[in-house]
Amino acid sequence: MMHAAPAEAKTEMTRLRLRLRGAVQGVGFRPFAFGLAARYGLGGFVRNDAQGVTLEVEGAETANYVAALRRELPPLARLDAMEIEPVALRGDKNFVIESTRSGPARTRIPADAATCEKCLDDLFDPSSRFHLYPFVNCTHCGPRYTLTRRLPYDRAQTSMAGFQFCADCGRDYADPANRRFHAEPIACPRCGPRLSHSPMEITSALRAGKIVALKGIGGFHLLCDASNAGSVTRLRARKNREAKPFAIMVANEASVALFAKPRADELELLRSPAHPIVLVESLRKLPDAVAPGMARLGVMLAYAPVHHLLFHAAGGARQIHERNLAQDFALVATSANPGGAPLIKDNAEAREKLADIADLVVTHDRDIVVRADDSVMQFVDGAPAFLRRARGFVPEPIDLGADGPSVLACGGHLKATLTVTRGREAFVCQHVGDLSDAETFRFYGESAAHLLRLLDVKPEAAACDLHPDYLSTRFAEQSGAPVLRFQHHAAHVAAIGAEHGVTGALYGAALDGHGLGEDGGNWGGEALRLDGRGGFARLGHVAPLALFGGDRAAREPLRMGIAAFAALGRLDEAAGYFAGKAEAAQLAKIFAARLAPATTSLGRLFDAASALLGFAERQDFEGQAAMRLESLVRAPHALHGGYVLRAAIVDFAPLLAHFIDARPDARDGAELLHGTLIEGLGAWLAASAKPGEKIALGGGCLMNRILAEDLAGLLRDKGFTPLLAQKMPPNDGGLSLGQAALARTVLMAG
Template sequence: MASPAACAAPTEPERRRLRLRGAVQGVGFRPFVYNLALRYGLSGFVQNDGDGVLIEVEGAPHDDFLRALRGEKPPLAVIDSIDVAHIDPRRDRGFTIRESAGGNARTRIVADAAVCEACLDELFDPESRFHLYPFVTCTHCGPRFTITSSLPYDRPQTSMARFSMCEDCARDYGDPKSRRFHAETIACPKCGPRLERDPQAIVSALRAGRIVALKGIGGFHLICDARNEAAVDELRRRKARDAKPFAVMAANIASVSLFAAPSEAERDLLRRRARPIVVLPSKGTLPRSIAPGLARIGVMLPYAPLHHLLFHAAAGFPAAKDQREAASDFVIVATSANPGGEPLVVDDDDARRRLSGIADLIVGHDRPILVRADDSVMAVAGGAPIFLRRARGFVPEPIDLGADGPCAIAFGAHLKTTVTVTRGREAFVSQHIGDLDDAETVRFFEETTRHLVSILNVRPEIAACDAHPDFFSTRIAEETGLPLYKVQHHAAHVAAIAAEHGTSDAILGAALDGYGMGDDGGAWGGELMLLENASWKRLGHLAPLALIGGDRAAREPWRMGMAALAAIDRLDLSAKFFPDVPQAANVGARMRKQGAARTTSMGRLFDAVAALAGVCPAQRYEGQAAMELEALVESPRLLDNAYRLRDGVLDFAPFLAFVATERPSARETAEYFHGALIDGCADWIAEAAGALGLQRVALGGGCLMNRALADGLCGALRARGIEPLCARLAPCNDGGISLGQAALARAAFQTGRREKESAACV
């Protein structure tokens, strides 16, 4: 007699449809799924479409397949969600990769990624067909965002469309076992892009002290030998960049350690696949002219194959693999090729027009850059990484807003501008655009806005901008014809941090910044605010200082030094503090008679103290005085009675009087000032938090880029039982303003809609 098991009917195969959303195109996801299905003996298909990746699998079991799908995903993939539905079996045979389907794109492209170790192995392997090929790439690395015009991410929608694959590349592209299976950027010396000059010729030019314009991933760099001070000085002269620090590129971590002292957290940042510039403590062994007056230096590691080829050539073409990590004293300045503060140069013909007066040698290639993107800049502050500039390697990664909402477009401020577009629960902050001071940057602003809206395939319902009526970004927002929300500058700073931390409740915020037009039309910049729903309320501020000369005060810190003396009624000391400024006496006399506009800006307070310390009476770039003052700080010092706190106003007049009468050294002034700021701001915030019954504070504004202030203030707040929330996913400076604007506009729109619905019900 047959057993029950033997008599049972065959098990009906199970079929599931999986919808994956996130960064799942252009990262090798389809070949990954294909090989996973083969491993578990499943039939079905995988396909890219406008929503992401669609998978149908049939067979049993599926649970191991689903676990592996999440746990073993390709290194560049980000899975936001997997929706699973049971469908009728089709009893098909085998597993296939289908052609991509079009339609309304709801997926996203991943950010550019540094060349992976496997590709580097092939780059330096004489037996590989990719040996010394500067455009080697695979599904795990290489450019994505900067070469993509539209979605879905397929070769025809990228700047690789012009290059027809040779037989070898076509074979790899079609081989599910290859790391280049459906790698849209695949190319080799037979069929791919070509570099105009040999890397050895570029290194020879650098060794000879020449300046080279080199086309990279998101645009051109201007490079020179970082150890050749004459070359660095000449680059400054030609680029008309008198003092602003340059970034440098070194071969590896061992090489970085020859001239900088990175912490382990900073080493981790350097190694990120985005390869950002990381601001590190300098050992002072590189020429001072790279970062004049500063104690820190911006450093990045090579991220394009071409960069590695330069360091390989400089080292004499070593054959051993372990030489890739050996220390090298060959270091290059690598600064954005944007003459006169204009946008980054990305086109070869444009480079020859705009850079011929700066570079001795211009080296392009024939793979077009479709989206320009500067190098991202990061640091460690407040105990964790922060962005100083967010661009290549991170854009267009979204920031999760925690809940769905209307599609908003926010146009940022005037300086360090970005644009933010929201889609569902995600906010997409554009790459760094720059200061809207010239026609080229304005064109880049408009180009970025169009591309971001297009690649996200959205139609904005609302717009947001700064409350300042004269900003170009405000005028552009007004021309959209959309419902427009004008957001006070510092409320946007606080809202950006609340948004990235998923805070929808009332939150206390401290905006420590340079300038933003206040609700009263004044020049704000050191503000304590309460955000609740879509509204903001100013709870306190720094004691105002005179803004002598209006906008000129931000460029000439001696004017703020005069304002500090006026605040303590010691204008009689102006000649002693500013003997080299002939107009100081006349300015002081006018102030006694006429007064001046006033500002609560912490940035201007930094300028005032720097000027009194004799550090930086005139600035050649934004933030120079504050950065040079911070560079003097080894450890902040406490000073008794350095500030007053009354009715929400934080007044550092006692500290200013101490500096005026005691005349401490520049280093002592800097350290006592940072100690006073940390202690005073912590007390100021704690008093407001206690009155409101809140235990968290959002810390925003450009002054939080100051590591001494950020570290000290976060520690002081924690000691007082208050949790500091800092900007981690977008810059704390004006680069994050558009995110805060978008978040507040969405909240206001939804509040208004609820109110209308409530009124209709009544």
């Protein structure tokens, strides 16, 4: 019996149109799409457009193409949305990369990214034309936002416009199969920027104990040998930074373990494309002057080619296969911003303003368009969280979940940022700083103008704080747009809701240092319910303490320590308790003679406890005393009866009385403080909450990892869903995002 051969299955030809939105321009997406099409034998095209990327693929493997596209995105790419539409066959056999279509700017620039492994291979390969070239980059790494003047993102719109391609770089730039296809900052020693000093000269100066100002990606760093106590102390004196911790830069992952004990998740964050500073447990192998009194150390990996070259020189110019070996040479790397001014980015300004700080000023001839400090992060409650959001993350947007009006939100006065919304996205600028400094306020205005120009939007409203004296408020008033004002702590809660995609009403707590209340008072420990229409209700607060001296009380914990005695009705004991402080008796007399405004601030409660536990010195930086207490905690435990709940007010007076009467040592006191605050705040928040609801936790005190993690855990155990800041800092760095979310709600409600 004969059997007929089975007929071959017919392969169905299809053509799909894909519209992609997200981080898909300037990240090597078009050559990636081109390579995938070659793999699956497909024809069609890919092009950038005003909304992102549009591509069409035709052939028998279009479904496999789409699956691979989702699965194998380039390192810096991110898909926020992909629309897929079948279209008519056109018979295309080849796949081509088309030029950009015109239209209003609706795309975005990717954030700066650390040098990738392939570029490091080139950097240390003697046969590469990029050998030891301190500006090597490709589509997967290098500067983006910090060198872009305007959109669309192409070389003519960046500070690389004045550098003409050599033949080799021009060929790489035009070749879709090349890793440097349309890498806008591409250059080599023949045609690109140059350093003013060689890496060997720089490293020799550092080894000799000198302080070096080095121009990098987002501005100048001040560098010194982290192991040289004399150099670190001189840097502190010259920069007028008495005690605020410095971060260190190390050569590679293996080197981190010589100075700290990173967890696996912390190592993963360190090596992410942003290469942020990450707080990790310190081994205390470096001089105490690096991070005085701190249990954790800020660590970052070398992220620019010039950094790798410094460590390469320090290691005796080791070969490529040795670059991942541990190296005990570490650098203090701190922002070059003398006197609280913004980060310096220009060569002439560096030579003028850093001459009294740095022994050597190293420049290069590629302009920095947008200054950006290093981002600072930690892990909180199992997730990465920001202490400062800047290089490596800005200007990546936060998805607000739905389209809405464009708003300019102006943030606060300290740790200032601005937010511009466009469609469903919120773009938060890099950390700006304290607006009291004139140069910083100028930088703030530049940041607003740059963001609005890049996004090509005209805001329908300017949102700001209630405080009339904040320069950010005045900036909003002078913007020309209608002004919407929002209470400080309502904006903190709204910021947490915005990044978690919460719409409508939201219950939460804002725990921080200061914010003007609707009653004109000094708030800072608030339980609030947002109504989903831009308003809120104050449901409760931390019991008030006297705030004698206003802003001075935030800098001098002794004042809050005396306020604790006053709250307990024991003011006559204060001078004796603080007998070692000459000014204590005089301050106690002034307290007794004058009325002082009250504050519900949890930050000032921390200061009061710090003073009672022996940390009454003037604070060199905001939160210093509280950070030292956090560093002492190993296992927080609550004082029985250490707080009282009454009428939605949580009062920690019993804890303060215990500190005065029992005089625990600093460690036991720090553990009692944290444990009692966590238990008391948890009970207080649960009392005003609805069963099982989400509770947003915002404000600067949530930068305290122990407080944030254990309070979230306690609320979780009580059946609630705590929401913590992850995409923005919980402090005033996230305030503008909350203002923007509230303003959109008001505008959309009509």
